[in-house]
Amino acid sequence: MSEVARRQRLSPDQRREQILLAAERLFAERPYVEVSTTELAAAAGVARGLLNHYFGDKRALYLEVVRRAALLPEIGDVALPAGSLAERVDAAVHWFLGSITPERATYLTVGAAEGIGDDAEVRAILDGAHDLAAGRVLELVGGDPADAAARAAVRAFGELARGAIREWSRAGTLTREQAHLLLRESLLTIVQRVLPGL
């Protein structure tokens, strides 16, 4: 029978990636406490001590996973403004919904911990990612990304968006079209009737 090499020496980057992939899977299935480092190491096919070597401790590994997951949306290249406000709003919503494939839905709706069981560091990571997305949306609809209040309002809109996405892709209580309608009308109202009044 084929004897699997007991030790395999990989480049730090490869090994890191391998561990992160396994951790991503396990942490997505069960809550933090329920996943032991022993299990994480086994899933990655590695000695437990290697986790500490690469990430410091369990918590740091977890934060790394959250960091990667939070940034998934690929807030990159979306065609900037063009057309009427209605069209631009529609484009922004489309981008938001489009960046969510069902498989990634789990990660994208990440809102992690708030309130009881809150975790300042996790919160900070997510806030950063959400703020980035809010800034992008504000640009798309022709707002001023530098306006703190406007940005805050759009960040709040982001919560609505993640809520709608969850209703659609996880609970199945809204169709994608319904979610789109909800977000389009809401965002339009926010841009037209709320932002000017802040």
Next chain:
Amino acid sequence: MSEVARRQRLSPDQRREQILLAAERLFAERPYVEVSTTELAAAAGVARGLLNHYFGDKRALYLEVVRRAALLPEIGDVALPAGSLAERVDAAVHWFLGSITPERATYLTVGAAEGIGDDAEVRAILDGAHDLAAGRVLELVGGDPADAAARAAVRAFGELARGAIREWSRAGTLTREQAHLLLRESLLTIVQRVLPGL
């Protein structure tokens, strides 16, 4: 020096409450893993074993704390419909914002874990509480609480509300008036332009 009674025999209800209060405080300060049962027991002035006696295990105690926190909003007696739609919407928003005193903000914006680090049980508790609130809002604005899609849309609105509340009471990036404006206009739009189209 006054010798504090080494053992004090309380009624189960009192002891339970005493432990829950201490746990509430600690869990609000630091994430679950960071709080040890030893610490919880010390904070409650009780032997560690008593926690298990009353709640089973640490997780169960935590869930109990979350359960109580999630239900805080006192979704009880709010004057039902009256006046124009605009007025009813305003009343609903007022109720949502009013049920949030700064001290309780921490608990009320509880959205707990989603995605990475998700916890099915915590999720279920919060979903239940949020759905209850959504049903109440739907009643207030004259919608049909039995309409699943409408309820889902309003649940999503609840996320917007919690987001706005956080921007206001925690981040301080929105004033209460601004948060109110954002929620009022959004909810009005949802009722007028979204619900009919679901």
Next chain:
DNA sequence: GACCCTTATTGGCAGCCTGCCAATAGGCTA
């Protein structure tokens, strides 16, 4: 192609945390 040397990788030790259970004693009742 064989040897070396850097460093990726391992395995086990020490401390802490958690759940469990039998022993203890507080305080109400008769």
Next chain:
DNA sequence: TAGCCTATTGGCAGGCTGCCAATAAGGGTC
């Protein structure tokens, strides 16, 4: 005041985490 029910305690056993010194994979060098 004596007795009993049961609230409360303390310590044991197993598991998990972080740390560190020992080990060997495999690319570079001659």
